[in-house]
Amino acid sequence: MLDETAAHLLTGSLLCALDAASLVIGMNVSVTKAGHLYGFWAALAAAISSYVLIIFVLLVPRLYSAYVEMNDVHPDLNGFVGRQRRR
Numbered sequence: 001m002l003d004e005t006a007a008h009l010l011t012g013s014l015l016c017a018l019d020a021a022s023l024v025i026g027m028n029v030s031v032t033k034a035g036h037l038y039g040f041w042a043a044l045a046a047a048i049s050s051y052v053l054i055i056f057v058l059l060v061p062r063l064y065s066a067y068v069e070m071n072d073v074h075p076d077l078n079g080f081v082g083r084q085r086r087r
Contacts, residue, residue: 002066005059012055019048 026041037045068078 001062002070005062005066008055008059012052012059015048015052015055019045019052022048 022041022044023037026037026045030039030041031037064079067073068080
């Protein structure tokens with residue numbers, strides 16, 4: 001689980017750089033008189049940004065789960081809701 005998560009985070013980092021580049025190019029190529037980005041560059045930036053947001057929303061719980069498993073956090077303190085141990 002940790003290896004797959006790391007690969008997704010590296011891809012997300014690369015996409016952040018690509019997103020920044022597409023915004024810079026788009027702001028120099030296709031901007032309205034009011035300063036709004038439109039067309040292909042706006043769609044590209046929105047698509048990449050949305051994908052990066054989805055990656056991070058899905059991967060943060062996976063990273064936390066890996067942390068809990070690797071560090072053997074006590075079940076009462078790990079933050080996951082589930083069956084509690086009987087005392």
